[in-house]
Amino acid sequence: MKNTLLFALLFASASIAHAEIAYKVQPQPDTKQLAITVTIPTNAAETLVQAPRWMPGFYMLQNYGARLKDFSATGEGDKPVELTMVDDHTWKINSMGAKQVTLRYSAPLEFQNGVGHYSGIAAYIYVVGRTQERCKLTLDTPKEWKVAVGLDGSGPDYNADSYDTLADNPVTLGSYYEETYQTAGKQHVIALRGTGADQIDKKLLRETCETVSKIETEFMGGAPYGKYVWHFSVRSGGAGGSGLEHLSSTEISLGSGFSRRTAGLLAHEFFHLWNVKRIRSQSLGPFDYTQLPTTGALWWLEGTTDYFAITLLGRFGWTSEQDLYADIAGNVRRQRRSEARLTVSPHDSSSRVGEANNGRGNSSGFGLSYYDEGFVVGLCLDLELLAQTNGKRSLDDVELALWKKCRNNQPGFAEDEIRKQLIVAGGDTFGPLYDKLVLTPGELPVEKALAHVGLELTEKSEIRSVTMPTEEQLRLRKLWLAKKR
Numbered sequence: 453m454k455n456t457l458l459f460a461l462l463f464a465s466a467s468i469a470h471a472e473i474a475y476k477v478q479p480q481p482d483t484k485q486l487a488i489t490v491t492i493p494t495n496a497a498e499t500l501v502q503a504p505r506w507m508p509g510f511y512m513l514q515n516y517g518a519r520l521k522d523f524s525a526t527g528e529g530d531k532p533v534e535l536t537m538v539d540d541h542t543w544k545i546n547s548m549g550a551k552q553v554t555l556r557y558s559a560p561l562e563f564q565n566g567v568g569h570y571s572g573i574a575a576y577i578y579v580v581g582r583t584q585e586r587c588k589l590t591l592d593t594p595k596e597w598k599v600a601v602g603l604d605g606s607g608p609d610y611n612a613d614s615y616d617t618l619a620d621n622p623v624t625l626g627s628y629y630e631e632t633y634q635t636a637g638k639q640h641v642i643a644l645r646g647t648g649a650d651q652i653d654k655k656l657l658r659e660t661c662e663t664v665s666k667i668e669t670e671f672m673g674g675a676p677y678g679k680y681v682w683h684f685s686v687r688s689g690g691a692g693g694s695g696l697e698h699l700s701s702t703e704i705s706l707g708s709g710f711s712r713r714t715a716g717l718l719a720h721e722f723f724h725l726w727n728v729k730r731i732r733s734q735s736l737g738p739f740d741y742t743q744l745p746t747t748g749a750l751w752w753l754e755g756t757t758d759y760f761a762i763t764l765l766g767r768f769g770w771t772s773e774q775d776l777y778a779d780i781a782g783n784v785r786r787q788r789r790s791e792a793r794l795t796v797s798p799h800d801s802s803s804r805v806g807e808a809n810n811g812r813g814n815s816s817g818f819g820l821s822y823y824d825e826g827f828v829v830g831l832c833l834d835l836e837l838l839a840q841t842n843g844k845r846s847l848d849d850v851e852l853a854l855w856k857k858c859r860n861n862q863p864g865f866a867e868d869e870i871r872k873q874l875i876v877a878g879g880d881t882f883g884p885l886y887d888k889l890v891l892t893p894g895e896l897p898v899e900k901a902l903a904h905v906g907l908e909l910t911e912k913s914e915i916r917s918v919t920m921p922t923e924e925q926l927r928l929r930k931l932w933l934a935k936k937r
């Protein structure tokens with residue numbers, strides 16, 4: 453009896469471990485839709501499925517559920533089962549005793565000139581309470597189509613350890629332009645689409661992608677992903693762009709006039725492989741897709757990410773020293789243009805972002821930009837650490853300590869962790885300094901920080917060397933601009 457029971461228990465747990473939620477996706481270019489079939493093993497009488505209400509990395513409520521249509525559900529033997537809409541992002545399936553239910557629906561597909569693209573969050577529903585179960589993705593595409601996706605697998609089947617991973621991997625498919633390169637032992641794919649894809653300087657774009665990957669994986673000590681995909685949408689004309697980070701890829705929209713200076717955008721999105729995606733606040737994974745997450749650390753995760761992205765390009769020689777100063781000065785100018793810096797702290801700009809835009813969030817900050825604030829806070833803390841420790845410690849040590857704490861899928865960091873690591877790196881005075889710079893509104897001490905390395909802000913808010921820098925200032929400046937400190 454005992455053995456049989458033990459065997460039955462083992463068998464039951466093994467069968468649960470092997471169960472996975474299977475997503476089959478068939479692109480339909482004519483109607484610009486994806487036909488999606490989700491097969492869900494179940495023991496429950498009812499299964500609730502939901503469309504996410506926000507996308508990780510973009511802190512603004514969205515109505516993805518309203519864009520999904522043509523829902524139907526079946527049980528075993530393809531027998532229809534009851535399906536009801538609960539609210540604008542939730543559906544209930546009555547499995548009527550079936551051990552497996554299959555849900556079918558359509559989601560929007562971007563499709564132009566033979567190339568399709570979609571983001572996982574806008575396409576895939578999740579099973580309520582089961583987002584941490586394994587998922588399988590099957591892409592049912594014509595044989596001649598190429599596919600770029602950051603998931604494990606070589607197609608048509610791909611694997612994800614959870615819904616979070618599945619949904620955080622956008623897909624480009626069809627006849628897009630593709631290049632690949634190897635960095636840090638990992639494959640990197642460049643997938644180009646859009647009206648400007650034929651006009652952009654592909655050699656420069658590839659060189660930039662490759663350099664950014666090399667710099668940042670060298671700085672952080674390796675590539676924490678299986679493969680990486682740059683999903684570029686290129687429009688005709690212009691040099692600017694915007695991007696959204698993902699677990700092992702990014703979606704970047706670019707003007708075809710892309711130049712060396714646009715590298716900052718690519719470096720920012722790539723640095724998110726660490727900050728946000730793996731070095732993250734506890735509320736940033738596993739995700740609650742029904743409400744915006746709350747963390748006071750977006751100034752670090754976005755703004756200081758930008759500080760590292762921009763300064764590493766300078767430290768590794770991609771940007772000249774003068775261009776680096778111009779980039780830093782540009783951030784300081786933007787940050788000082790906002791009057792709200794005197795009434796809202798970087799912490800509150802982060803933690804209260806969900807209050808912006810009538811409670812829907814805005815993905816840039818409550819009252820002021822956590823990008824600009826976080827960049828300048830990062831600059832001040834970095835130079836203060838270098839100065840107070842006689843060049844022995846810097847913000848690099850804080851970033852690498854956070855990485856050690858979060859790497860290999862450890863839980864996210866607590867809200868006071870950055871403060872703690874600053875004290876470890878720089879000593880007790882960094883506690884009150886953090887409180888002043890991060891928790892309290894007010895002017896950030898940029899002039900004082902720059903003076904440590906013999907630099908000053910001019911009246912036009914440009915950065916230049918002071919007339920007679922001391923040897924100590926020059927020594928710290930050299931360290932500040934060095935690859936390794």
Ligand SMILES: [Zn+2]
Pocket residue numbers: 697720721724753754757
């Ligand atoms: Zn970002």
